[in-house]
Amino acid sequence: MTDALVLKHRQEDFRVRENLVVALTAPAHATHRYLLLHKRGHTTMEAVGTVAERLGVARADVGYAGLKDEDGITEQLLSVPLTSPPGDGPPPGEFTERSGPERELRLSHYGYGQEPLAVGQLNGNGFRVVLRNLDEAAAARLTERRRVNLLFVNYYDTQRFGVPGGPKRTHLVGEALLEEDWALARRELAGLGAPESGEAARWTGQDRDLFRALDPRTVAFYLAAHSSYAWNAQVRDLIAAVCPDDAPESAVDGLPYRFPATADGVAALLASCQELPYLRYAYRDGPVERPTVRPTVIQTALTVGADGPDGAFPGRRAVEVSFLLPSGCYATAALRQWFLRR
Incomplete structure (x- = not known):
């Protein structure tokens, strides 16, 4: 059944909305003014650049609380400084921009507040996901329950390490930055297929100056990717020690993982270690470490919704599920592990 499961076949199959109360x-x-950003086919950082240009503000002045995938339909809040009192008319800056059927940005006014948004403020995300290419028996097992309690290992999933269809090597950019190997960092960045990869490929100045020219939050993302890869390795080694016979090593998009094959294996991991250290990063002309911890296991409840024939895969079934996850958790990681245990 895990071989059959298809996620993100269409952008409409993967919908995400932030849980953030301002x-x-x-x-x-x-x-500050808060704006609701509806997007598809854009990374958050790419969208921030477009919003800054359209509103005539500095990129660094466009605040956000979390990053959202480009291979889905997502909604999140942005903040921009309020430079003058609003008039009686509609708030300025609302726009819709389409550059093809799978690339769209839509910005609308949300409200006014007294603080900018920043990474770390996000409470979580709500997901509505279509599971495709299921056989009749698998679809029936899902729809019989309607409500599923899920315990899963809190891995960073593969999209943390590269754009869809591209090499999963963002952590190597971060590693080179930490080692101050600026030339290697630029070369790795140029080969990623990320929004900033073109600038890295064309760069003719000093390699370090490229990273000084980028949005510091973008550079911090690559440092965090390295930290995420190291955190995955910690939890993978812990799983190997706690339930070695229940979690053989496997690979997803070329990246190593160990997934417990039973809920008891995940529970054993939780009983052994509830959280592991994790380094967050900021970037101010150099890495700034922010030590924290990350839970090893997450629990959520999945609600099973509509099901029916799968128009994308004739003769198969499609089932929709919805659920909430804390900030920093990956819906694809949760669903993949759920199906491994079915």
């Missing part, structure tokens, strides 16, 4: 205030007392 304190709104009257326009007269506000320092």
Whole structure:
């Protein structure tokens, strides 16, 4: 059944909305305006660049609380400084931009507040996902329950390490940055197929200056990717020690993982170690470490929704599920592990 499961076949199959409660205030007392960004086919960082250009503000002044996939339909809040009191008309800056059927940005006014958004403020995300290419028996098992309690290993999934269809090597950019091997970092970045890869490939100046020219949050993302890869290795080694017969090593998109084959194996991991250290990063002309911890196991409840014939895979079934996850958790990692145990 795991071989049959298809995720993200279409952008409409993977919908994400942020769970972020901001304190709104009257326009007269506000320092920032909040905007709702609806996007498809764009990374958050790519969208931020477009929004900054369209609104005439510095890229660094466009705040966000989390990163959203480009291979889905996502909604999140942005913040921009309120440079002048709003007038009586509609708020400025709303726009819709389409560059093909699978690339769209839509920006709308959300409200006014007194603080910018920043990474780390996000509470979580809500997901609505279509599971495709299921056989009749698999679809029936899902729809019989309607509500599923899921315990899964809190791995960073493969999209953390590269864009869809591209090499999964973002962690190698981060590793080179930490080693101050600026030439290697630029070469790795140029080969990723990321929005900033073209600039890296064309760069003719000093290699370190490229990273000084990028949005510091973009550079911090690559440092964090390296930290994420190291965290995955920690939890993978722990699983090998806790349940060696239940979790053989496997690979997803060329990256190593160990997935416990039973819920008891995941529970054993949780009982052994609830959290592991993790390094967050900022970038201010050099890496700035922010030590924290990350839970090894996450629990959520999946609600099974609509099911029917799969129009994309004739003779198969499609089932929709919805659920919530804390910030930093990966829906694809949760679903992949769920199906491994079915």
